[in-house]
Amino acid sequence: MARRARFHHGDLAGALVRAGVDLLAEVGVRGFSVAVLARRLGVSTAAPYRHFADRDRLLAAVVTAAAGELAEQMDAAAARAGDDPVSRLAAAGGAYAGFLTGRRVGLDLVYGAELRALGDRDLAAVGRRIGDVLLTPALELADPAAAVSLMERVVTTAHGYGALDVDGFLAGAAVGGGTVAERAEAAVAAVVRGTVGTPGPAAGGP
Amino acid sequence: MARRARFHHGDLAGALVRAGVDLLAEVGVRGFSVAVLARRLGVSTAAPYRHFADRDRLLAAVVTAAAGELAEQMDAAAARAGDDPVSRLAAAGGAYAGFLTGRRVGLDLVYGAELRALGDRDLAAVGRRIGDVLLTPALELADPAAAVSLMERVVTTAHGYGALDVDGFLAGAAVGGGTVAERAEAAVAAVVRGTVGTPGPAAGGP
DNA sequence: GTCTATAAATAGATAGAC
């Protein structure tokens, strides 16, 4: 023991992905670097290239892993929200915003130009999984064509909350009280109501 | 004439800002580089440092200029939308999303950590200007506390459309038909309606 | 599987000449 951790336990690939998810959460894509990651794990900067062809392949694996967690969290949030499709969409949107805030991974990375060119199947699959979490409740509220448009509104609203929070815009302002994820959830509920024509809690007829 | 454009007309600072806005629109903050900018203008990579202390000061000037255009376009769009505050908010949001798509400058950059540390007054001022465009119509729809929350929903929704479009997510999908800016405008109208309780065009009524 | 060493780019920034 005390082997110095210099040559790795045989799963450097896995360790790179796990540490990569953390690094990405801390510094964002902009600061994501193979060299930094290697240093953190105490291996040489050359070692990662035994497991990933280049920086983008490694990044794709990291994003795929993180986006998988995102899909799970959205799914879990939707499930907790019960049967009402509006609540399910709102909960999933809140989870999306919260995840983006904390982990800095969202559909921007999953579908972004940087990784799309790779044609990674797993990455594409996880992107679809995220969409499916929203599609199911959306289809309970609208016909297929309108459901896609509704999904778009849900995801853009949630993404806007998460993205602007990452960049510090929503930071100090506890605007309506509540966390960013909670405010995002409420905003998604509002956009869904405004889309399908359901009166909101603040108004609507007797 | 044919002076080679080697030593500049006396307004390298201005030229750097103008060309910087274009560069930023093309490559985003990630690719924004003083060296590239200098090369584009045909000056040495050292020349910009006679006018700006460092990369971030130059970037701040570029973002300030672009955000000024953004505020103008939002203001103009709101003015064209007439008197209805919902329409004004929606138009301003659509303009925001369109600008973000085309120029890659939004509140993420204006309030982002990268530039906030500089404490640039002009940048802060233009940020407030953008907020004011939305605050005025929001105050016609809600009391001050709720108006701030409404603004937050408007800007996050618009930002989400612009940001995901920049990253290619909304690219091919002419979901409901119409441009991203038009879809953002409709989504903002929906979130406003869902927030203030006005029934949407698809429902409500007798 | 990992390391050392190194190549090749690129960027930010400074010193001093003109």
Next chain:
DNA sequence: GTCTATCTATTTATAGAC
């Protein structure tokens, strides 16, 4: 005001030793 030259720091990626 701008240029040439240079320094420093970083990164991605490869070659070959162990």
